[in-house]
Amino acid sequence: MNPNRIYLDHSATTPIAQPVRKAMQPFLESQFGNASSMHSYGRDASAALDDAHFVTACAINARASEIVFTGCGTESDNLALRGGALAARKQRGLARGHLISALTEHHAVEVTLKQMAELHGFDLDFVPVDAHGCVSVDAVRAALRPDTVLVSVMLANNEVGSYNDVAAIGALCRAHEVLLHTDAVQAPAYLALDVRALNVDYLALSAHKFYGPKGVGVLFIRDGAPYLPLLTGGGHERGRRAGTVNVAGAVGAAAAMKFVAGEREAQSARLRALRDRLIAGVMQRVPDARLTGHPVERLPGHASFVFKNVDGESLMMALDVEGIAVSTGSACTSGDPEPSAVLTAMGIAREWALGGLRITLGYDTTDAHIDAVLELLPRCVARVRAAAEAVH
Amino acid sequence: MKKSRVVIAMSGGVDSSVAAALLVEQGYDVVGIMLRLWAEEGNDAYGQPNSNRCCAPEAVADARAIAKMLGIPFYDIHAEAVFKQRVVDTWIDGYANASTPNPCFNCNRSIRFGFLMQRALALGAEYLATGHYVRVSRPGEGNTDSVFKLLKGRDEKKDQSYVLHVLGQRDLSRAMFPCGEYVKHEVRELARKFNLPAAERAESQDLCFLTQGDYRGFLTRQAPQVAQPGPILNVAGEEIGRHEGLPFYTVGQRKGLNVSAHSANTEALYVIKLDKARNAVIAGPASALGSTNAFVGAMHYCADAAPDAPLRCTAKIRYKAREAPGLLTPLVNGSAEFLFDEPQRDVTPGQGLVCYDGDAVIGGGVISRR
Numbered sequence: 002m003n004p005n006r007i008y009l010d011h012s013a014t015t016p017i018a019q020p021v022r023k024a025m026q027p028f029l030e031s032q033f034g035n036a037s038s039m040h041s042y043g044r045d046a047s048a049a050l051d052d053a054h055f056v057t058a059c060a061i062n063a064r065a066s067e068i069v070f071t072g073c074g075t076e077s078d079n080l081a082l083r084g085g086a087l088a089a090r091k092q093r094g095l096a097r098g099h100l101i102s103a104l105t106e107h108h109a110v111e112v113t114l115k116q117m118a119e120l121h122g123f124d125l126d127f128v129p130v131d132a133h134g135c136v137s138v139d140a141v142r143a144a145l146r147p148d149t150v151l152v153s154v155m156l157a158n159n160e161v162g163s164y165n166d167v168a169a170i171g172a173l174c175r176a177h178e179v180l181l182h183t184d185a186v187q188a189p190a191y192l193a194l195d196v197r198a199l200n201v202d203y204l205a206l207s208a209h210k211f212y213g214p215k216g217v218g219v220l221f222i223r224d225g226a227p228y229l230p231l232l233t234g235g236g237h238e239r240g241r242r243a244g245t246v247n248v249a250g251a252v253g254a255a256a257a258m259k260f261v262a263g264e265r266e267a268q269s270a271r272l273r274a275l276r277d278r279l280i281a282g283v284m285q286r287v288p289d290a291r292l293t294g295h296p297v298e299r300l301p302g303h304a305s306f307v308f309k310n311v312d313g314e315s316l317m318m319a320l321d322v323e324g325i326a327v328s329t330g331s332a333c334t335s336g337d338p339e340p341s342a343v344l345t346a347m348g349i350a351r352e353w354a355l356g357g358l359r360i361t362l363g364y365d366t367t368d369a370h371i372d373a374v375l376e377l378l379p380r381c382v383a384r385v386r387a388a389a390e391a392v393h
Numbered sequence: 394m395k396k397s398r399v400v401i402a403m404s405g406g407v408d409s410s411v412a413a414a415l416l417v418e419q420g421y422d423v424v425g426i427m428l429r430l431w432a433e434e435g436n437d438a439y440g441q442p443n444s445n446r447c448c449a450p451e452a453v454a455d456a457r458a459i460a461k462m463l464g465i466p467f468y469d470i471h472a473e474a475v476f477k478q479r480v481v482d483t484w485i486d487g488y489a490n491a492s493t494p495n496p497c498f499n500c501n502r503s504i505r506f507g508f509l510m511q512r513a514l515a516l517g518a519e520y521l522a523t524g525h526y527v528r529v530s531r532p533g534e535g536n537t538d539s540v541f542k543l544l545k546g547r548d549e550k551k552d553q554s555y556v557l558h559v560l561g562q563r564d565l566s567r568a569m570f571p572c573g574e575y576v577k578h579e580v581r582e583l584a585r586k587f588n589l590p591a592a593e594r595a596e597s598q599d600l601c602f603l604t605q606g607d608y609r610g611f612l613t614r615q616a617p618q619v620a621q622p623g624p625i626l627n628v629a630g631e632e633i634g635r636h637e638g639l640p641f642y643t644v645g646q647r648k649g650l651n652v653s654a655h656s657a658n659t660e661a662l663y664v665i666k667l668d669k670a671r672n673a674v675i676a677g678p679a680s681a682l683g684s685t686n687a688f689v690g691a692m693h694y695c696a697d698a699a700p701d702a703p704l705r706c707t708a709k710i711r712y713k714a715r716e717a718p719g720l721l722t723p724l725v726n727g728s729a730e731f732l733f734d735e736p737q738r739d740v741t742p743g744q745g746l747v748c749y750d751g752d753a754v755i756g757g758g759v760i761s762r763r
Contacts, residue, residue: 312512312515315511315515316515318512318516319515319516319517322466322516384514384515384517387514388515392507392510392511392514
């Protein structure tokens, strides 16, 4: 194990922050009660869980009753999409119902919507995105139908860092009485979230993306929005998600929300500067390199590139053996020589799109880390390009 | 200070695991890579999704654990699509051309020493190592020539030089085969010495990507167009029966010939030839089998160049065939002919002819009809 290795894959996951670990500790040790139990152990757990709901809600300008703790961001998305759309369709007495989203969404949204179309008979449309991967209000407006039930548009894209104007899309949806779900998983460490200002009915989060533990997600369900639980049984989380609640996880998620609320403004400014230095350095030192996503309106620590005629996975591995941990931009690989759907939807040509690399900075990233990347990346890109020549 | 970086192709099996351990012991900067290869979709008898025999999830877990034990990085790379394109699809095409193709040549050439070699170089490795039972002789090491030579493994029973004949100078200069110096039981002892928990995979004669029975079922499901029914003809050209598709027959085959009883014919019938133009199986008596020559359309030489003159050497026409002596004659535009001293029973288009000069592989290629 390389003791000097550098972690630059914060969009994939983040380390648990000290205050978060501290907040969780009692619930991994002495305060182990089941929050549903009526006895003293249960009451202690229940109190902590209530507090976690409250803190999390406050952080996004919601009510405690509108917060559901799930197992992960993917589950939050699944719960919102399936539960919301199925319930809404029934409420409206529609035979099929129509869903709108975009091909830039995370798999948790895209795959779920496709399955819903196939298994539950929804009609589904993916609206086009612009060259930065952004969904416009006009595109959604053009796709709306009288039987549209739900729109899903992510807040910040995990692959290319761009933002969508969820507030404006939300206003449009309100006007048409259509539900809006947003996957905001990439946001909390950098952006303050206000569910009222965003005009959303459902908002999904994942604790391990903002210095909390893995294994816990958050779903905001606006009071009054339709829902249908996916996990049924003991009626936990006010009937929205059955299963003994992961109290330690919920406490951790809430503590993480609090932690980032205190850090994000200063960190975002700091990371933006580091990231911009990284981007400038890469563009200067690596031939045939392009930044993907919006050049300005993007997550502060997010730098995603495409390199022409480079195998992205090889590049990621080449950096890894030198001790730098980054991502190709998309977690899923299936030996598919096809480039990512997101980059393709953005109109990026194949010989570029196959060379995707995503570098995402975090609260612990330093100038020295950026120096190391700028030192190694050009060499690794050259080596990967040379390897392609050397074999064919 | 470590020696050069070497990528070891791991399978989770004992050979590649011992190879990895040897390289680590010898002070190389070792990186383990395992390729996930394509297998026909479907579920096994337990309802679990099928996987290629070489890279089932359990095997990946084994390889990863061994890499961790050895303290080396490990990458699990998905190569299903490129394997399907370059190995499986070309193998199916072989059947479409009325031959009996061997997919292992393309796998070694374009997957192991193509795709994987590229990944290794991209990682800054100077060598790609595998657990194959072969050896490379480098110029200067008791090798008076200036070329790299591919030699049989020391263990004649395990020798895999036949399938690796596809390597050229560039590949050989970058290849390492740590197991080649050992016989199998020595490799097992080394596994014990290194405390490797590598399980012995059951040897199988079937192709790695066949997960549901043999190749006949696979072709019927995946490429039904290559198996069209047609006539069985005798050597005089008379129709004596029907066949269900040329891929189901191979030269020298006796079983499965559906011929009507021919009153004048009491001899056993064998597949003599597969006739693509007429989509016919030509069947005849054992005396019609046997050929003294094999023609190779595209002959590859490990030295990257054909010999100047015809060369006396030995050749195998199948992995398990015994080497037979004869004369190798390079022909124009890269083809070659091998004239055996003694007739060989089943010279089969699609199979590989591999020529040897003692322990050294001269080269080889796919046998075709001239």
